[in-house]
Amino acid sequence: MKIILSKKIGFCFGVKKSVNLAKNALKARKDNLYMLGSIINNPQVIEYFTKKGVKIAGNLDEVPEESTVITRAHGISPKMLKKAYQKKLSVVDTTCPYVRKVQKIAHYLYKKDYFIVIYGDKKHPEVLSLLDTVQNNALVVNSIPDTEKITKKKKIGFISQTTKNIYDFYKLSSALLNKAEELRIFNTICKSTTERQKSALELAKEVDVMLVIGGKESANTTRLAEIGKNQGVKTYHIETKNQIKYKWFHPEDIVGITSGASTPDWVTNEVIDKLKEWYG
Numbered sequence: 001m002k003i004i005l006s007k008k009i010g011f012c013f014g015v016k017k018s019v020n021l022a023k024n025a026l027k028a029r030k031d032n033l034y035m036l037g038s039i040i041n042n043p044q045v046i047e048y049f050t051k052k053g054v055k056i057a058g059n060l061d062e063v064p065e066e067s068t069v070i071t072r073a074h075g076i077s078p079k080m081l082k083k084a085y086q087k088k089l090s091v092v093d094t095t096c097p098y099v100r101k102v103q104k105i106a107h108y109l110y111k112k113d114y115f116i117v118i119y120g121d122k123k124h125p126e127v128l129s130l131l132d133t134v135q136n137n138a139l140v141v142n143s144i145p146d147t148e149k150i151t152k153k154k155k156i157g158f159i160s161q162t163t164k165n166i167y168d169f170y171k172l173s174s175a176l177l178n179k180a181e182e183l184r185i186f187n188t189i190c191k192s193t194t195e196r197q198k199s200a201l202e203l204a205k206e207v208d209v210m211l212v213i214g215g216k217e218s219a220n221t222t223r224l225a226e227i228g229k230n231q232g233v234k235t236y237h238i239e240t241k242n243q244i245k246y247k248w249f250h251p252e253d254i255v256g257i258t259s260g261a262s263t264p265d266w267v268t269n270e271v272i273d274k275l276k277e278w279y280g
C-alpha cells in the first residue's frame with residue numbers, strides 16, 4: 001500500500017487561532033468558562049476542552065452572568081456580541097478574521113439595499129450569524145434550483161459561506177447573472193478552503209481510495225469528501241482511526257489522505273499508523 005497525503009492538511013489559520021485563544025482562556029481562568037456551541041467542528045478537540053472543565057452552552061441565556069464565554073471560529077454576530085456584553089460576560093471572541101470580513105460585506109450590502117443571496121447551509125452557525133447581521137434580510141441558496149425561484153431584482157449582492165465549494169460558487173454566480181440589473185459577487189470562500197479543495201481534487205486523481213478525516217458536522221470536511229466522490233474515487237469520511245475498516249482496502253491500493261480544517265494532526269497520524277500496522 002502506498003499512502004499519499006494531501007498538500008493541504010491539518011488546522012487552518014482560523015482554527016489554529018481559535019484553539020490557541022481557547023487554551024489561553026483555560027490557562028487564565030478555569031471556573032465559569034463556557035463555549036458558545038462547539039468552537040470548531042471537531043468532536044475530539046471539543047472533548048479535550050470539556051474534560052478540562054469548559055462547559056458548552058447552546059445560547060447566551062444558558063451562560064450565567066459574569067462568566068467567560070468563548071465564541072466559535074465561524075462566528076458570532078455583532079448583535080449577539082452586544083448581548084453578551086450587556087450580560088456582563090467576559091468574551092473571548094475567536095471569530096476567524098475571514099468570517100468577520102464576510103459579516104462586514106453582508107452588512108454593507110444590507111445598508112446599500114442589495115437583495116442579498118448567501119450560498120450556504122441554512123443551519124450552519126456561520127450562515128445563522130450572517131442572517132443575524134442583516135436582520136434576516138437574505139436568501140440562502142444551496143443549489144441552482146434554489147436560484148431559479150428568485151424574481152428579477154434591481155441589485156443583488158452574492159456572498160458565500162467561507163467553507164463552500166468554489167466550483168459550485170462559480171456555477172451559482174453564473175445562474176444569478178440574469179436575475180438582476182446589477183449583480184455584485186464577492187468571493188468570500190476563504191483561501192485556505194479553496195486551496196484545500198484544489199489539493200483534494202489533485203489527490204483524488206491519483207489514488208484508488210480516499211480517506212477524508214474530520215468531524216461529521218464539519219462543512220469543509222464534508223466538501224472534501226464530495227470532491228473525492230465526484231471524481232468516482234472510493235471515498236470515506238471518518239472522524240477517527242476506529243472508523244476505518246480493513247475490507248475497504250487492497251494491499252496494492254494507493255490511498256490518499258486529506259483532512260478538514262478543524263482536524264488535529266494527531267487524529268490524522270493515528271489513522272496513518274493504523275494503515276501501516278495493517279499493510280506495513
Ligand code: SF4
Binds near residue numbers: 014098162191193261
Ligand atoms: S476555514 Fe477559513 S474561514 Fe474557516 S476558520 Fe479556517 S481560515 Fe477561517
